[in-house]
Amino acid sequence: MKLYDFSGAPNPRRVRIFLAEKGVDVETVQVNIFEKENLSPEFEAVNPRRIIPSLVLDDGTVIDESLAICRYFEAAFPEPALFGATAKEQGLVESWARRIEQDGITQAAYVIRNENPRFEDRAVAGLTDCPQIPELTERGRKGLSAFYVRLNDQLAKSQYIAGDNYSVADITAMCAVDFGDFVGVEVPSHLAALANWRERMAARESSKA
């Protein structure tokens, strides 16, 4: 089994943190998206979508999408449960993880992919001949700001994103907020519940993965 990874990108980081929480080691191969290694014929032969993370199983099956890769490892290594234990928890974890992908990670990606010269003509992950649309950076910034407020509201009521237990929703949210920071949209200091949760997340050993 091989995990195609890039230490400088937010989505593969989600999988690395998930694996660290599970205590599972997987062979990784670095694919530098800044250097366009994901667009090479060699990587295209691995995954024609040309995105990372991509997990290749021993029988050659390729699984992409961070959440799907995490779900594979959840089924293979059930403890600790990171997709929720009860039906209610599982529904909430899935709901939050999807919301955070759309309302957080995607918004931060709009910012960087439409303004950074590295992504010229590569405004959508894995695509070429895909021009940047500068107006989308502003929309991404607005989306991120609204996302932070909603996350803060939730964390004012709940110890972890999806309830009383740490889950893949926290992993997704931590990577989303750190990515937001990285693209220059910082969490406003008055969002105290969010700041407190970030400190707790950063204190976990897995956050360094």
Ligand SMILES: N[C@@H](CCC(=O)N[C@@H](CS)C(=O)NCC(=O)O)C(=O)O
């Ligand atoms: N929805 C996918 C998104 C994957 C994605 O966007 N990966 C980025 C790195 S964070 C990528 O592969 N970029 C390739 C590129 O820039 O061409 C997931 O959750 O894994």
